[in-house]
Amino acid sequence: MSTIPPPTRLNPAAQQRDDAEKDRSMVRQKELIAAYYERLAQAPERGEKTVATFVPGNLAELIQCFDLVPILPEINALQSGMRKRSGGFITEAERLGHSEDVCTYVKCDIGMLHGGNIGPTGAPLPTPDLLLLSYTGCFTFMKWFELLREECDRPSVMLQVPYQARGEITPEMKAYVVRQLESEVIPALEKLSGVRFDIDRLREKLELSRRAEDDLVAVLESAKNRPSPIDAYFGGVYYIGPIFTAFRGTEEGCEYYRLLRDEVAQRVNAMRGPTTPEGEVTDERFRLVVEGPPNWTDFREFWKMFYDEGAVVVASTYTKVGGLYDRGFRHDPADPLGSLAEYCLGCYTNLSLPKRVELISDYVREYGADGFLINSVKSCASFSAGQLLILREVEKRTGRAGAFIESDLVDPRYFSAANIKNRIESYLQMVEQKRASGVTS
Amino acid sequence: MTATTRTPAEIAAWAEQLYYDLDFAAPRAWKERTGGSAIGFMPVYAPREIVHAAGALPVGIVGAGDWLEVIRGDAFYQSYLCHIPRSTIDLAETGRLDFLDGMLFPSTCDVIRNLSGMWQLLRPGAYVRYVDVPQNYVKGVGGTFWEHELRALARELGELTGTPVTDERLRASTALYDDNRRAVRELYALRRDEPERAPTSEVYLVLRAGHVLDVATHTALVREYVAAARAATPPALDNARVVVCGAFCEQPPLGLIKTIERSGCFVVDDDLLLVSRWFSRDVGAAGDPFAALSRAFLEDTVPTAVMYAAEAGRGKALVQRVRAARAEGVIFAAPSFCIPALLDQPMLAAELDREGIPYTAFKYAENTGQFHPIREQTGTFADTMKLWSVA
Numbered sequence: 097m098s099t100i101p102p103p104t105r106l107n108p109a110a111q112q113r114d115d116a117e118k119d120r121s122m123v124r125q126k127e128l129i130a131a132y133y134e135r136l137a138q139a140p141e142r143g144e145k146t147v148a149t150f151v152p153g154n155l156a157e158l159i160q161c162f163d164l165v166p167i168l169p170e171i172n173a174l175q176s177g178m179r180k181r182s183g184g185f186i187t188e189a190e191r192l193g194h195s196e197d198v199c200t201y202v203k204c205d206i207g208m209l210h211g212g213n214i215g216p217t218g219a220p221l222p223t224p225d226l227l228l229l230s231y232t233g234c235f236t237f238m239k240w241f242e243l244l245r246e247e248c249d250r251p252s253v254m255l256q257v258p259y260q261a262r263g264e265i266t267p268e269m270k271a272y273v274v275r276q277l278e279s280e281v282i283p284a285l286e287k288l289s290g291v292r293f294d295i296d297r298l299r300e301k302l303e304l305s306r307r308a309e310d311d312l313v314a315v316l317e318s319a320k321n322r323p324s325p326i327d328a329y330f331g332g333v334y335y336i337g338p339i340f341t342a343f344r345g346t347e348e349g350c351e352y353y354r355l356l357r358d359e360v361a362q363r364v365n366a367m368r369g370p371t372t373p374e375g376e377v378t379d380e381r382f383r384l385v386v387e388g389p390p391n392w393t394d395f396r397e398f399w400k401m402f403y404d405e406g407a408v409v410v411a412s413t414y415t416k417v418g419g420l421y422d423r424g425f426r427h428d429p430a431d432p433l434g435s436l437a438e439y440c441l442g443c444y445t446n447l448s449l450p451k452r453v454e455l456i457s458d459y460v461r462e463y464g465a466d467g468f469l470i471n472s473v474k475s476c477a478s479f480s481a482g483q484l485l486i487l488r489e490v491e492k493r494t495g496r497a498g499a500f501i502e503s504d505l506v507d508p509r510y511f512s513a514a515n516i517k518n519r520i521e522s523y524l525q526m527v528e529q530k531r532a533s534g535v536t537s
Numbered sequence: 538m539t540a541t542t543r544t545p546a547e548i549a550a551w552a553e554q555l556y557y558d559l560d561f562a563a564p565r566a567w568k569e570r571t572g573g574s575a576i577g578f579m580p581v582y583a584p585r586e587i588v589h590a591a592g593a594l595p596v597g598i599v600g601a602g603d604w605l606e607v608i609r610g611d612a613f614y615q616s617y618l619c620h621i622p623r624s625t626i627d628l629a630e631t632g633r634l635d636f637l638d639g640m641l642f643p644s645t646c647d648v649i650r651n652l653s654g655m656w657q658l659l660r661p662g663a664y665v666r667y668v669d670v671p672q673n674y675v676k677g678v679g680g681t682f683w684e685h686e687l688r689a690l691a692r693e694l695g696e697l698t699g700t701p702v703t704d705e706r707l708r709a710s711t712a713l714y715d716d717n718r719r720a721v722r723e724l725y726a727l728r729r730d731e732p733e734r735a736p737t738s739e740v741y742l743v744l745r746a747g748h749v750l751d752v753a754t755h756t757a758l759v760r761e762y763v764a765a766a767r768a769a770t771p772p773a774l775d776n777a778r779v780v781v782c783g784a785f786c787e788q789p790p791l792g793l794i795k796t797i798e799r800s801g802c803f804v805v806d807d808d809l810l811l812v813s814r815w816f817s818r819d820v821g822a823a824g825d826p827f828a829a830l831s832r833a834f835l836e837d838t839v840p841t842a843v844m845y846a847a848e849a850g851r852g853k854a855l856v857q858r859v860r861a862a863r864a865e866g867v868i869f870a871a872p873s874f875c876i877p878a879l880l881d882q883p884m885l886a887a888e889l890d891r892e893g894i895p896y897t898a899f900k901y902a903e904n905t906g907q908f909h910p911i912r913e914q915t916g917t918f919a920d921t922m923k924l925w926s927v928a
Contacts, residue, residue, distance in 0.1 A: 193886055195879040197617070197900070202880065231672060231845075235647045238672065238845055239880035245849050246884050254672055254845055256679070259644065261653055261667030272682040279678055449654025474617045477876060481622065481651040484613050489658060502615060 119371060121356040125334055128352060130217065132342045137219035139165050145288055148224035148244065151418045153232025153257050153440035155281070157301035157345035157427070162289035166342050167224050169240070173204040175216030177392030177506030185211065186507055199236045199475040200507040202243065209247055226288050227252035228281065233259070233417075233445030234478045253284040257440045263451040265441045273437035299429040301345035306428070308339055309421045311353035316422050318360045319410040320463055323380040325363035327370040329409035330399040333390060340418035345427075372403045381406030382524055385459045385468040387413045387452075387486065388479050391503040394511045398503075401517050405524050411459035413452070416444035423455075449482045456486065457493040467527050469499040469520070474510050497530065499523035545766045548758070549739035552746040556791065559605055559628065563749045564596045565636050574638040574698045576664075579625070579649055580786040581843050582815050583641045583668055584830060587691045589752060590710040592700030596637065597748025597812065600624040603790040603904040613655070619874040620902040621787035622652045629659065639664030639697060641690075645786055645843050646876050664697055666690060672845040674835045684831040691827070707826035713752045715819040720759040721747075722814065725806070727763055729862050732803035733774050734766045737781075738795045744810050774803070777919035780864045781807040782855060782885065783871035783878040785841055787903050796908040797868065800916035801923075806862040811841060842881035851881065852888020859894055865922045868915060869898035895922055 139146050147159055148167040159166050176182040185207025186200050192210065194203050208214070208221075215221040229241040229252055238254075245252050255276050258269040282293050315335055319328045326332070335356060343349035363369075369377035373396055384402075386409045391398050402409065419425065420442050428435035440446075447455070460468055470487055472480045487498045501519050504510035543551070555563055564575050574593040578585070588595040601607065601624035610627030628634050640663065642653035653667045669686060673679030691702035700706075721744065728735040743762045747755040781797070785808040797804060820833040838844060840854035859867060867889060871878035882898065889896050897918040899911055 193883045195882065195900075197874045198876060198879050229845075235644075235650070236876055236880065239842070239877065242846055242851055243880065243884060246851060246887065249849065252847075254847070256672040256845075258669050258682070259650060259667060261642075261650075261669070268682065268685045272678070275678050275681070276673060279675070280673070448657070449651055450657050452654075453658065472615055474615075477618060477874075478647040478651075480615060481618055481648040482613075482655050484615070485655050485658060 119359050121352065121359050122334065122371070124352055124355060125337055128338050128343060128348060129341070133215060133217045133219060136165055136167060136221060137215065137217075140222050145225045146222050147226045147228045147285070147288070148241070149228040150230050150232070150234070150237050151340050152234065152443040152445055153230040153255070154340075154344075154418065155228070155230065155255070155277075155436060155440075156342065157298055157305060158277070158281070158285065158436065159228070160301055160345055161294060161297050162285045162291045164285065164289055167221065168341055169205045169244070170201055171341055172208065172216055172221065173201040173506050174392045176204055176208060178395055179216055180393065180508075181216065182393060182506035183508045199240070200505050201475060202236060202240045204506050205240070206243065206247065209244075223248050224250055226250060226284060228284075229254045230257065230440060231255060232257040232440050232443050234476075236476075236478070251284070253280055255281055255440070257446060259448075260441060260446050260451065261448050263448050265438060269441055270434060270437045273440055274433045277433050277436060295432055298432045302427040302429045302432055302435065304347065304350050305345045306426045308344065308349045308353040309419070309426050311350075311357040312336070312339055313422050314357050315353070315360050316411070316415065318364055319408075321364050322464070323367060323369045323377070324383065324408050324410050325360050325368060325370060327372070327377075327399075327403075327409050328415060329386045329390065329412035330372075330395070330402065331370055332409070332412055332415040336415050336418060370408055372399065374400070374403070377403050377406065377408055379406045380408050382467070382527060383408055383410045383463065383465045385409070385411045385456060385463065385465045386471060387456055387468065387483065388471040389414045389417075389473050389476060389505060390471065391473070391511050392506050393504075393508040394513060397513055398511075398516070401520050405521065407520075407524060410463040410465055413444050413456065418443065420444060445478050449486065453486055453489040453493070456490050460490065460494040460496050465496065466531065467496045467498060467523070468494075469501065469523070472500060472502045474502065474504045475507070476505065497523070497526060543761065543765060545735070545739055545762055545769055548762045548765060549742045552742035552758070553791075555746050555749050556602075556742055557604060558749075559601055559633055561596065561633065561636060561749060564594055567594050567751060568636060575636055576639045576641060576694065577634065577637040578641040578668075578812075579643060579645070579652070580621075581645045581811050581841065582643050582670060582838075583812065584687060584690065585752070585812070586707060586710045586714050586820070586826075586830060587687060587702060588641075588694060589713065590702045590707040591691065591694035591698045593638065593694060593698050594751060597810070598625055598628070598634070598640075599748065599786075599788050599810070600903045601628055602788065603792070603906060607904070617874060618648060619787055619872050620904060621872070622648050624903060625652065626655070626659075629656075639666070639694070641666050641668050643668040644670050648876070649786075664693070666693065670834065670844075674847060676832070676835060680831050680835050683834055684827050687827050687830055704826055708822045711820050711826055711829065712822040713756070715822070717747070717752050717756045717759070718814055718816060719819070720756045720763070723763050724759050725814065727766060729805045732776070732778070732805055733771045734769060735762075736798055737804040737807065738791060738798055741791070741794055741809055744813055747813055748810070775923070776801050776803040777866065777922045778803050778805045778862065778864045779919070780805065780855070780859050780862055780867045781809070781870050782867055783842075783869050783875070783882065784809050785811045785843070785878070786875060787872035789870060789901050790903060790905055792908055793870075793901055793905060793911060796912045797870075797915050800912045801919035802868070802915055805864050806858050808841060811839065815839060842877035850888070851884035852886070855885050856888055856892050856894065859889075865895070865926055866918065867894060867896040868918070869896060871898075871900055873900045873902050895926070
């Protein structure tokens with residue numbers, strides 16, 4: 097790395113501390129997630145019923161209307177990955193006969209279940225009372241809950257979300273989702289909870305969602321500033337945590353996003369860079385767009401490969417799997433079920449490949465990115481199949497060079513730190529050289 | 538074809554030429570002869586009746602097997618994705634699919650789904666439709682959605698070919714496909730009851746010919762084979778009766794099917810080329826033909842990994858198939874990285890365990906070339922069942 101000065105580009109004062117000073121929003125985010133897991137653990141003794149469901153196309157507000165608590169197996173898996181527990185769960189699932197070729201989120205979940213269903217925080221998780229299969233943008237979801245149903249002996253209800261193959265939501269797609277909500281999902285939730293559906297209660301929650309979504313978009317779009325006050329991928333996954341899980345449609349969620357927005361606005365005014373686990377980035381040298389989910393088992397090490405080089409992610413697609421709010425969608429109290437349907441239909445993984453290419457290209461331009469990087473994860477064909485073509489198309493359309501690395505979601509065997517670091521460094525070196533020579537493609 | 542004089546082996550040999558023809562001479566000739574269009578479709582299910590009613594030839598595209606060296610296609614896919622999309626891309630990039638006037642991509646899995654988008658990017662202006670089948674089987678819910686999808690497909694294909702899909706035309710096409718499915722059921726019944734007469738290596742080729750032939754021609758071929766097989770006097774074999782499960786999308790190479798048989802197995806049921814027998818009963822030609830196709834899909838679709846099971850007990854249907862075929866065991870043969878098949882397998886295996894039905898499992902790719910380990914495995918499995926089975 098002759099052209100890139102050695103690391104690091106962080107605020108030295110922050111680095112000297114064992115743990116960098118946390119923003120108030122970071123502390124609040126941790127509290128929210130901890131409280132959620134606490135509530136989940138106590139749900140059986142408090143007499144609360146639980147519903148397992150997925151992040152993309154989740155019906156958080158609707159679930160709350162029935163006083164039910166969501167269990168999110170993807171979140172459990174990624175949290176287990178971050179706590180270095182997923183490897184053992186995956187091994188256990190493979191010992192039980194699950195193929196090495198399939199999604200490691202699924203195997204992590206199955207392995208965790210067989211190990212006593214102890215959640216990522218160390219507290220036992222309840223067996224879900226209902227499996228609400230929101231089948232949005234991922235075929236594996238369907239099989240996942242079929243598997244879970246065999247394990248748990250609990251009923252399931254399916255919400256099929258048609259795929260936006262031609263990059264549009266047709267009236268028939270929306271009507272199909274609404275019909276399923278009315279005739280299948282709501283009756284199942286009523287039956288489980290004993291609570292009658294109240295559409296006005298849903299409207300109130302959707303209004304709260306809309307407010308939080310406005311604030312989240314302001315946070316994400318703050319990355320258009322130079323320097324960017326946020327990292328929209330590694331930091332972004334913390335920002336989306338509450339709204340992608342149990343806090344969309346809640347007062348706590350609204351408060352969190354207002355707090356976060358205010359903090360980010362202050363950073364913009366002070367021209368401060370993003371916060372990282374080791375301090376603040378003080379010298380933004382590369383602005384990148386990232387496509388694909390992160391690796392969770394070595395999340396911090398992965399992030400460090402970027403901030404050590406002064407690379408800041410200014411936009412990412414992964415932070416849109418739970419909703420494409422930055423392209424204008426908002427939950428709408430005036431059309432409660434219709435807007436839930438549009439939400440489900442509009443999640444990132446439900447977009448066609450041409451639309452994904454268009455979105456990434458737009459991000460590169462809108463956020464003034466120097467390039468883009470694809471983290472292709474073995475587990476997720478929904479993301480990965482076609483990414484090599486996405487790489488070529490985005491390069492062609494933007495004139496920016498792309499990088500391609502491979503890892504996995506929560507299988508530590510598929511995170512090769514040395515290879516990935518080498519690729520990232522080589523890529524950034526190339527970007528630097530092209531920039532120096534005035535070449536953009 | 539001379540329908541009355543050929544032996545089963547001769548018919549299979551004729552079908553084998555179609556199987557190995559990656560230039561698709563048969564559908565190209567059909568287009569030249571009729572002036573019609575050709576519409577490709579990928580596994581697992583596509584409503585071929587509608588394509589036919591639009592005056593087009595539905596052409597099944599199931600990869601390139603083990604006789605095409607995939608070069609360009611590999612540049613589009615990471616190593617941890619299955620093989621069928623890369624060979625399909627290779628077929629397209631080498632001009633072998635240029636005769637197709639459109640392509641249908643069913644909602645089989647995320648890989649085929651995303652391939653529909655890749656097709657749009659790689660072939661701008663080509664007709665591409667994603668066939669989003671319902672996973673909700675209630676008439677007024679999933680049925681309404683599916684009927685709309687069928688009508689939209691019909692409208693678009695009618696515009697593409699210049700032959701509108703009228704109710705009358707669709708009824709006629711459905712009748713032809715019902716007849717074809719009856720013929721295929723006869724073929725499968727023959728193999729189940731007298732497997733030595735109809736080895737799967739031949740049955741498969743006859744079935745596969747239906748992917749490139751006009752439906753009526755294929756129906757005649759199937760019936761010719763059944764008649765010839767019934768008239769033949771094959772040697773008696775003491776093979777183990779097995780069901781092959783998991784091979785519904787990317788196809789095993791013919792050599793692999795032969796290997797299973799040579800290792801001492803009669804394949805008495807399978808899920809190869811499932812589109813040819815997707816419905817367990819006739820669709821029926823009376824009434825509204827779109828509603829009939831929709832009803833058949835909701836009520837008569839054969840259970841398979843790509844379709845949601847609304848109730849628990851995913852493996853029960855496989856057990857029923859094993860019983861109906863009087864099979865002694867199951868061979869799970871799934872393509873590497875086939876998400877539906879491999880995620881399904883633990884549920885199926887658990888049910889087989891509960892029922893005491895033996896099974897073995899291996900993975901393949903369409904270009905698998907090493908059959909010896911598989912022969913060892915399935916041969917041992919067959920011997921074990923023969924020697925130690927309590928049945």
